[in-house]
Amino acid sequence: MTRPRSRRGGGRPTIADVARKAGVGAITVSRALREPGRVSEDLRRQIQAAVDELGYVPDPNARALASARAEVFGVLVPSLTNNVFAEVVRGIYDSLSDSPFRIQLGNTHYSGLEEERLLQVFALQRPAALIVAGIDQTPLSRKLLETAGCPVVQVMETGPDPVDMLVGFSHFDGGRTATEHLIEMGYRRIAFIGARMDPRSQRRLAGYRAAMEAIGLFDPRLVTTTPLLSSVSLGRELLRDALAKMPSLDGVFCNNDDIALGVLFECRRAAIAVPKTIGIVGFNDLDMMQAAFPSVTSVRTHRYEIGRRAVAMALAAIAGQRPQQRVVDLGFQLIRRESTAR
Amino acid sequence: MTRPRSRRGGGRPTIADVARKAGVGAITVSRALREPGRVSEDLRRQIQAAVDELGYVPDPNARALASARAEVFGVLVPSLTNNVFAEVVRGIYDSLSDSPFRIQLGNTHYSGLEEERLLQVFALQRPAALIVAGIDQTPLSRKLLETAGCPVVQVMETGPDPVDMLVGFSHFDGGRTATEHLIEMGYRRIAFIGARMDPRSQRRLAGYRAAMEAIGLFDPRLVTTTPLLSSVSLGRELLRDALAKMPSLDGVFCNNDDIALGVLFECRRAAIAVPKTIGIVGFNDLDMMQAAFPSVTSVRTHRYEIGRRAVAMALAAIAGQRPQQRVVDLGFQLIRRESTAR
DNA sequence: TTGTAGGCGTTATCAG
DNA sequence: CTGATAACGCCTACAA
Numbered sequence: 242m243t244r245p246r247s248r249r250g251g252g253r254p255t256i257a258d259v260a261r262k263a264g265v266g267a268i269t270v271s272r273a274l275r276e277p278g279r280v281s282e283d284l285r286r287q288i289q290a291a292v293d294e295l296g297y298v299p300d301p302n303a304r305a306l307a308s309a310r311a312e313v314f315g316v317l318v319p320s321l322t323n324n325v326f327a328e329v330v331r332g333i334y335d336s337l338s339d340s341p342f343r344i345q346l347g348n349t350h351y352s353g354l355e356e357e358r359l360l361q362v363f364a365l366q367r368p369a370a371l372i373v374a375g376i377d378q379t380p381l382s383r384k385l386l387e388t389a390g391c392p393v394v395q396v397m398e399t400g401p402d403p404v405d406m407l408v409g410f411s412h413f414d415g416g417r418t419a420t421e422h423l424i425e426m427g428y429r430r431i432a433f434i435g436a437r438m439d440p441r442s443q444r445r446l447a448g449y450r451a452a453m454e455a456i457g458l459f460d461p462r463l464v465t466t467t468p469l470l471s472s473v474s475l476g477r478e479l480l481r482d483a484l485a486k487m488p489s490l491d492g493v494f495c496n497n498d499d500i501a502l503g504v505l506f507e508c509r510r511a512a513i514a515v516p517k518t519i520g521i522v523g524f525n526d527l528d529m530m531q532a533a534f535p536s537v538t539s540v541r542t543h544r545y546e547i548g549r550r551a552v553a554m555a556l557a558a559i560a561g562q563r564p565q566q567r568v569v570d571l572g573f574q575l576i577r578r579e580s581t582a583r
Numbered sequence: 584m585t586r587p588r589s590r591r592g593g594g595r596p597t598i599a600d601v602a603r604k605a606g607v608g609a610i611t612v613s614r615a616l617r618e619p620g621r622v623s624e625d626l627r628r629q630i631q632a633a634v635d636e637l638g639y640v641p642d643p644n645a646r647a648l649a650s651a652r653a654e655v656f657g658v659l660v661p662s663l664t665n666n667v668f669a670e671v672v673r674g675i676y677d678s679l680s681d682s683p684f685r686i687q688l689g690n691t692h693y694s695g696l697e698e699e700r701l702l703q704v705f706a707l708q709r710p711a712a713l714i715v716a717g718i719d720q721t722p723l724s725r726k727l728l729e730t731a732g733c734p735v736v737q738v739m740e741t742g743p744d745p746v747d748m749l750v751g752f753s754h755f756d757g758g759r760t761a762t763e764h765l766i767e768m769g770y771r772r773i774a775f776i777g778a779r780m781d782p783r784s785q786r787r788l789a790g791y792r793a794a795m796e797a798i799g800l801f802d803p804r805l806v807t808t809t810p811l812l813s814s815v816s817l818g819r820e821l822l823r824d825a826l827a828k829m830p831s832l833d834g835v836f837c838n839n840d841d842i843a844l845g846v847l848f849e850c851r852r853a854a855i856a857v858p859k860t861i862g863i864v865g866f867n868d869l870d871m872m873q874a875a876f877p878s879v880t881s882v883r884t885h886r887y888e889i890g891r892r893a894v895a896m897a898l899a900a901i902a903g904q905r906p907q908q909r910v911v912d913l914g915f916q917l918i919r920r921e922s923t924a925r
Numbered sequence: 926t927t928g929t930a931g932g933c934g935t936t937a938t939c940a941g
Numbered sequence: 942c943t944g945a946t947a948a949c950g951c952c953t954a955c956a957a
Contacts, residue, residue, distance in 0.1 A: 300648070300707065301707060301708060302644050302647040302648045302653065302708065305644040306642070306644045306645050306648050311644060321669050321672055321673045322669040322673050324664060324666070327663055327664040330663055331663045331664050331690070334663060334690050335690075338690075344687075344688065346686065348680075362685075365640055365642065365643060366643060366644065473870055473871035473874040474870055474871075474873060474874040476874070477874050499871075502871060502874070503871075503874050506876045507876075509876045528815055529814075529815035529845075532816040532818070532819050532844075532845050533848055534848045534849075534851045
C-alpha cells in the first residue's frame with residue numbers, strides 16, 4: 242500500500258479534492274466557480290456543497306500561472322503619505338475590497354525612473370489592470386503601459402492623449418480659478434508659493450500665471466518654489482522668502498493645503514492680518530482648512546472619487562465593456578472661506 | 584513539420600530558454616539565481632550572460648506555486664489615510680524596495696472582522712512574512728498568525744505576549760507622560776479628548792487616568808470621546824463638548840495631533856488664550872505641530888522607524904537569524920512647545 | 926557541483 | 942454541458 246505523497250502545500254484542499262467529492266471533473270469545478278452560467282444547475286449545487294464542506298479556496302498563484310493573468314490591480318502613486326494620494330488609494334481599496342482582485346501598490350517617490358522600474362516589476366505579474374498617477378510618464382513607461390495587455394487608467398489629471406483611460410481634473414484650471422478668486426476679491430500682488438513642484442503643481446502654476454497675465458500683473462518675483470517635499474513648516478519658510486522678495490504682496494495662492502496652513506501660521510506669528518492684509522488660497526481642501534481660524538479658502542478636489550471611478554472604469558473594461566468616454570473630468574470646486582473674505 | 588505550440592504566456596523567455604542558451608540544466612539556472620554560492624564560478628558567469636542577453640526574469644507566480652512560498656510581505660493596517668499608519672507603511676515600502684519581496688497591503692478599517700477576513704486571504708498566498716498593526720487581534724486572527732508558518736511582526740505597541748515579534752512603544756506611558764507634563768506645568772483640570780478610540784487610544788486614556796488619579800484629580804466628566812474618525816474639525820467640536828461639560832477645564836490632552844489642532848483652532852476662535860487659559864498636548868508630533876502658532880506640545884512617536892525595524896526583524900527571521908529580542912520598544916519623546924509654556 | 930524526474934494547483938484546448 | 946489531457950514556469954527531492 243503506497244503512502245500518498247505528502248502535499249508540499251499546507252494540506253489545503255485542492256480542486257481535485259472538490260472534484261472527487263462532487264463526482265465531477267476538476268475542470269467542471271473550475272468552471273462552476275468562474276462561469277456558473279456554463280454549468281448545469283445540478284452540478285453547480287453539488288460542487289458548491291463540496292466546496293463548502295471542504296473549505297476549498299482556489300490558489301491564486303496556481304490560477305495566475307495557468308491563466309497567464311493575475312487577479313491583481315497594479316497601482317502606482319508618487320507618495321504614500323501625501324494625503325491626496327492616500328485618499329485616491331483608499332478609494333481604490335474600498336472599491337476592490339469585495340472583489341477577487343488584490344492590489345499591488347507601488348511608491349514612485351515622484352521619480353520617473355522609479356516608475357519605470359516598478360512598472361517592469363508589475364508587468365511580470367500580468368496584472369488585470371494598471372492605475373497610475375499622472376500623465377507625464379517617460380517614453381519607456383508609456384510603452385510598458387501600452388504593451389501591458391490590460392486596461393490602464395491614469396488618474397489625477399485630464400489630458401488629450403491617455404494611454405487608455407483617464408480620470409481626474411484640470412490642474413491648470415484649478416490654479417487659474419483660485420487666482421481669479423483672489424483677483425475678484427480685490428487682491429492684486431498675488432504670490433504663488435509651491436513646494437515639490439511635480440507636473441501637476443507646474444500646471445497649477447501655469448494657471449496662476451495665466452490669470453495674472455490676463456490682468457497684466459504677472460511678475461516672476463511673485464513666484465516662490467522649492468523642490469523640497471511639502472510640509473506645513475515649509476509653508477512658513479516659503480512665505481518668509483516670498484515676503485523678502487516682495488514685501489508688498491497681498492495674496493498667496495498655495496500649491497497645496499499644507500503650504501497654505503504654514504502660510505497662515507506664519508502670518509499669525511508675524512501679526513499679518515488674514516484676510517485683511519494678505520489673502521490665502523490653498524489647494525485640495527483638506528478637512529483642516531474648514532476648521533482653521535480663520536478658515537481657509539481652497540480648491541476642493543475629489544480624490545476618493547477619482548480612485549473609485551478609476552476602478553469602476555477598469556472593472557468595466559475587464560468585463561469587456563469599453564466605457565463611452567475614456568476621459569472623465571471630475572472637476573473641482575472653489576470653496577470660499579474667511580481667508581479671502583475681505 | 585509540426586508547428587511549435589505557441590506559448591500561452593506572452594512569449595517571455597523561460598528558465599528553459601536560459602538553460603539551453605547557457606548549455607546547462609534548468610535547475611542550475613534556478614540555483615545560480617537563488618543560491619549563487621552553490622554554483623561554480625564558470626557556470627554562473629555563462630548563466631548570467633544568457634540571462635542578460637535574453638532579458639530573463641523569473642515568473643513570481645510560477646515560483647510561488649512551485650515553492651509553496653510567495654515572496655510577499657503581508658501588511659495589515661487599520662487606515663491608509665491616517666498619517667500615522669501611512670508613515671509606518673512608507674517605512675516598510677522603503678525597506679523592501681531593493682529586495683525581491685512584494686508587499687500585499689490590507690486596510691482593516693479598524694475592524695477585527697475585516698482583519699480576520701484579510702488574514703485569511705493573505706494566508707492563501709503563503710507570504711514570506713506578516714506585519715500587522717496592534718496587539719489586540721481576535722482569537723481567530725491570532726490563530727491565523729500563529730499558523731501562518733512565517734515570521735510575524737506586530738507593530739505600534741509593546742506588550743508581554745507577542746505572536747512572534749513586536750516593535751512599538753507604550754501608549755499607556757505616552758499618555759501618562761503627556762498628562763504629567765501638563766500637571767508639571769501647573770494645569771489641574773486637565774481634560775482628555777479623543778476620537779475613534781481604538782485600543783491604542785484606550786491605553787493612552789488609561790495613562791492619562793493613571794496620572795490624574797495619582798494626584799487625586801481624575802474626574803470622569805473630564806473625559807470626552809467619540810467613536811467617529813479623527814479629524815481637525817472634530818477636535819473643535821469635542822472641545823466645545825468638553826467645555827460644556829466642564830467649563831473650568833484648563834488643559835487638554837488630545838488623543839492625536841489632528842484633534843489637538845482642532846482644539847487649538849477652537850480656542851483661538853473662542854478667544855481662549857493658549858497656553859495661558861488652556862494648555863494643549865497632542866500625540867504623534869506631526870510636522871504641523873511645530874509650525875502651528877502657538878506651536879503645540881506633543882508626544883513624538885517613531886512611526887517610520889517602526890516600519891523599518893519591523894522589516895529588518897522579519898528579514899532576519901527569514902534568513903534564519905532569530906533576533907535576540909523579540910520585543911523592541913522604540914519609545915517616544917515629549918516635545919515641549921508653546922502650547923503648554925505658561 | 927550538476928542533472929533527471931516529477932509535481933505544485935489551476936486553466937486552455939479540444940473532443941465528446 | 943462535461944471531461945481528458947496537456948501545459949503554465951519553476952522548484953523539491955533524489956541521484957549521479
